[in-house]
Amino acid sequence: MSSQEEILSDGRFSCVARDPRFWEMPEKERKVKIDKRFRAMFHDKKFKLRYTVDKRGRPVNYTSTENLRKFYALSESDSDLSESDSKELTVKKKKKKKAQGKGEADS
Numbered sequence: 001m002s003s004q005e006e007i008l009s010d011g012r013f014s015c016v017a018r019d020p021r022f023w024e025m026p027e028k029e030r031k032v033k034i035d036k037r038f039r040a041m042f043h044d045k046k047f048k049l050r051y052t053v054d055k056r057g058r059p060v061n062y063t064s065t066e067n068l069r070k071f072y073a074l075s076e077s078d079s080d081l082s083e084s085d086s087k088e089l090t091v092k093k094k095k096k097k098k099a100q101g102k103g104e105a106d107s
Helices: 004-009 012-016 036-042 064-071 076-106
Strands: 032-034 050-053 061-062 072-074
Touching: 004 012, 004 076, 032 036, 036 064, 061 064, 064 072
Parallel strands: 032 072
Antiparallel strands: 050 061
């Protein structure tokens, strides 16, 4: 097989190396940035579908949320907010569990 350098040195394909249409898309530009209004689609049950077969009938085991994470990303200012929100939610859940545990022990 020919190496990549030999192919690019060939006159017929030399324009491919310089043409931006054939460049690979940068990693940071692949995903669409969305803001905090659409943050719920990553964890809401309304947006979650469970697939058992793919479009060709082969068995698979994945959900639509994996596709959402593949194509969409929270904007950076919102991702910072979402991390802090998730930390606050876990703290609130722990406090509720402790309060329920104390309430049951008292009665």
